[in-house]
Amino acid sequence: MDWCVSMPKVELHAHLNGSIRDSTLLELARVLGEKGVIVFSDVEHNILKNDRSLREVFRLFDLIHIITTDHMVVTRITKEVIEDFAKENVVYLELRTTPKKNDSIGMTKRSYMEAVMEGLRAVSAVDVAFPAHNVDAGSPTTNVPVNDARSGTTRKKIYVRLLLSIDRRESTAAAMETVKLALEMKDSGVVGIDLSGNPVVGEWITFLPAFKFAREQGLYITLHCGEVPNQKEIQAMLDFMPQRIGHACCFEEDDWEKLKSSNIPVEICLTSNVVTASVSSLDVHHFVDLYNAKHPLILCTDDAGVFSTSLSREYSLAAAAFGLGKGEMFQLAKNAIAFIFEDDGVKQDLTSIFDSAANMLE
Numbered sequence: 001m002d003w004c005v006s007m008p009k010v011e012l013h014a015h016l017n018g019s020i021r022d023s024t025l026l027e028l029a030r031v032l033g034e035k036g037v038i039v040f041s042d043v044e045h046n047i048l049k050n051d052r053s054l055r056e057v058f059r060l061f062d063l064i065h066i067i068t069t070d071h072m073v074v075t076r077i078t079k080e081v082i083e084d085f086a087k088e089n090v091v092y093l094e095l096r097t098t099p100k101k102n103d104s105i106g107m108t109k110r111s112y113m114e115a116v117m118e119g120l121r122a123v124s125a126v127d128v129a130f131p132a133h134n135v136d137a138g139s140p141t142t143n144v145p146v147n148d149a150r151s152g153t154t155r156k157k158i159y160v161r162l163l164l165s166i167d168r169r170e171s172t173a174a175a176m177e178t179v180k181l182a183l184e185m186k187d188s189g190v191v192g193i194d195l196s197g198n199p200v201v202g203e204w205i206t207f208l209p210a211f212k213f214a215r216e217q218g219l220y221i222t223l224h225c226g227e228v229p230n231q232k233e234i235q236a237m238l239d240f241m242p243q244r245i246g247h248a249c250c251f252e253e254d255d256w257e258k259l260k261s262s263n264i265p266v267e268i269c270l271t272s273n274v275v276t277a278s279v280s281s282l283d284v285h286h287f288v289d290l291y292n293a294k295h296p297l298i299l300c301t302d303d304a305g306v307f308s309t310s311l312s313r314e315y316s317l318a319a320a321a322f323g324l325g326k327g328e329m330f331q332l333a334k335n336a337i338a339f340i341f342e343d344d345g346v347k348q349d350l351t352s353i354f355d356s357a358a359n360m361l362e
């Protein structure tokens with residue numbers, strides 16, 4: 001596990017509200033329990049439980065959202081999640097979150113995202129490389145620390161980019177609102193749009209206009225695809241040719257064929273898939289087939305908090321379950337650079353980071 005922690009890694013599938021530390025969630029839940037908003041003991045049991053079906057996962061998210069949908073809390077969890085990833089040597093993070101609206105506390109999708117941005121600026125343990133609008137040049141520049149930390153060479157640096165998620169419960173209009181917000185925030189590090197939320201709710205066709213618009217406007221797209229059997233939807237999503245998909249658990253023969261010929265990279269979330277029983281065990285996980293076929297794939301956490309995991313642990317699990325050595329795992333981590341939603345400048349910088357860490361293989 002040690003070398004899985006110390007090697008540089010790229011995280012491309014992490015949901016903000018799924019990645020919260022248990023200790024933070026419990027602390028926040030206790031406060032709401034004292035105010036009588038929730039029953040703390042029920043919540044505590046739910047948070048600390050290890051096994052959860054996909055249905056239970058979404059019930060837990062509803063509970064988490066009651067606890068966290070507050071501007072200051074959103075700022076705090078964003079800061080902590082970034083610091084946690086940086087601590088285990090994630091050097092590039094695409095963090096996704098669903099912008100939320102809550103009239104009762106004056107929260108709009110925009111103010112929610114501003115609270116996320118505040119969290120980025122609040123990170124103090126590491127330098128956060130993030131696009132900052134260059135007023136003089138009138139254009140965004142990358143690789144600028146947004147927090148006020150000193151960017152000394154001895155300090156760790158993590159690139160952070162944001163993906164805005166559309167929840168499958170949302171309407172076409174709400175999905176469009178999220179895409180428009182992403183466009184307004186493009187200079188602030190929002191690079192793409194994700195479709196997530198309970199896979200048995202909603203239909204792809206509802207969100208298609210928003211994703212078409214996002215693509216026309218130059219945003220990158222990743223879709224949760226095939227978490228439950230739904231061949232019609234899987235085929236339609238693959239036909240849309242997103243830049244990446246997440247999961248791909250319930251694919252049929254035709255779906256694998258289409259996926260492989262399209263070469264769409266897959267974000268693989270081992271622990272999440274097994275805990276939610278989307279895949280019965282690691283031995284039969286589609287990682288093996290895709291890896292052997294040299295299909296582009298990226299190991300990711302999905303929800304490090306909800307599934308009690310970390311990216312290092314996912315690498316360690318894959319190495320043990322699939323008999324892969326240090327060199328192969330290092331290469332797998334490095335390969336992810338090709339699939340980030342960023343330009344060649346950032347890719348080159350990440351490549352140098354991996355190259356200078358390659359001596360750990362000796």
Ligand code: 5GP
Nearest residue numbers: 015016017018061097098165196197198224
């Ligand atoms: P948030 O967007 O609130 O920051 O993160 C939690 C949300 O991400 C959940 O409410 C859900 O919409 C989405 N999410 C997290 N994990 C999963 C997953 O494994 N599958 C799907 N389809 N959605 C997920």
